[in-house]
Amino acid sequence: MTADKKPSNWQQSIDGEWHGRPSLFEADGTHVGYNKVTRASEHIDGRTNYWMDTKFDATGPLNDRFELGSNFDFGVIDSDQDRIYTGPDFIGSGRPFGLLVDSNYFSPGWNVNLRTMNHVVPDLGMQVYSSQLFEGDTLIGVFNGLYVVTHDMATNPDTQTKVDKFLEQETLDGKRPYNLPVKHAGVLRGEFEVYNAEQELIGHNQVTIHHKPINLLHSEQTIEIEGVINRRWTTMRTRNGNHHQYHGPHMFGNGMSYGRYLYSIRHVYGEAFKLWSRETQIDENHTYVCAWQFQESHKEKYMTFGVLRWEQGDLILGANYID
Missing domain, CATH: 2.40.128.20 (Calycin beta-barrel core domain)
Structure with a gap:
């Protein structure tokens, strides 16, 4: 040595x-x-x-x-x-x-x-x-x-x-549960570094997630990626305790959260393409540190990672009243 x-x-x-x-x-x-x-x-x-x-x-x-x-x-x-x-x-x-x-x-x-x-x-x-x-x-x-x-x-x-x-x-x-914004619509936005399977930095992705609650346990999300990867997927998400599911139409899969960390696998419909992800909720302002690994034909294609920050929109699930 x-x-x-x-x-x-x-x-x-x-x-x-x-x-x-x-x-x-x-x-x-x-x-x-x-x-x-x-x-x-x-x-x-x-x-x-x-x-x-x-x-x-x-x-x-x-x-x-x-x-x-x-x-x-x-x-x-x-x-x-x-x-x-x-x-x-x-x-x-x-x-x-x-x-x-x-x-x-x-x-x-x-x-x-x-x-x-x-x-x-x-x-x-x-x-x-x-x-x-x-x-x-x-x-x-x-x-x-x-x-x-x-x-x-x-x-x-x-x-x-x-x-x-x-x-x-x-x-x-450490034991706080992972959560998405429950009652407000909004946008998660950030820049991810992109590495190929040879561990070379090949550029950046601009990631935008449009989030809209449906009820307290369901939401619709559209992921838009621009840069090295240019894709758009919409899926309905559900949560039951620390069990999460993705119900399509463009991505199907599931995940489990352990405190602030959510580990998921999402399959792109009709393709040999899937997303393994680790997403960490850093604070109560819905800041997420994400690692997204894309696999094609069961082989590593891209490793991407970055920080998503929340931009709050309209209140969707406000108080209900009967007059």
Whole structure:
């Protein structure tokens, strides 16, 4: 290993210590606790080392499963093509797409396969994290939450206070349910970066979602995309608890939400084209950080991601009266 090997672009983008308190959910979406985490990926003398200090505060069998009584310290082969995790704690790899990495790896101690997505969002000053936890193809739980970065945590009392307040807020927000605007029509609008299957940035999409409630559990949405992808789809959405469905006419599929995070798969009618998505509701103003992966013929076509912001329109479901 040569000491002059430079860190990848992704490695440089995550410099510093990251602090979060991601929530732990059972497979059905039940919130069962938190995991206080401090972590860093450090590139020193040509080697990359990833460490994590964790402390679980949860109930039920998942707490015993994930609280190993030991911190994590594992090697990484760093590159902008593949980040390969060499153990002992995690074995597998991640694919960087600019400020997002999509990883799939195995934890021997937890006996789970993880699909982990980390998305650094400079405009919001945070990293949006989630891990879906599997045994084979069976989902057994989900971690998700937001992180903030520091470079002087050990020495700066102001930074320590800032992180403590952030973690307190994450404790309140971690189990809040994902919701769309329930009673108002409006528009969600934002710009997404677009990467091809070779992880190359090939442009941007302007994304506009026209949203109209039908009743408290149904809404109609039209997604318009302009840029690298130029498409338009309309679908009726329904929600029953944390179960979501898409009823066409242009997209059909379903999803489940785990706190503020909604994971969905939508199939485009009449085409070998589908959308896998992770959408995170950041605040009560209906700001969503989205990762949308498009697949064609079951193969990755585009990875796109960005922030959607809500522009409120007319009140559709106001009070009813009988005169």
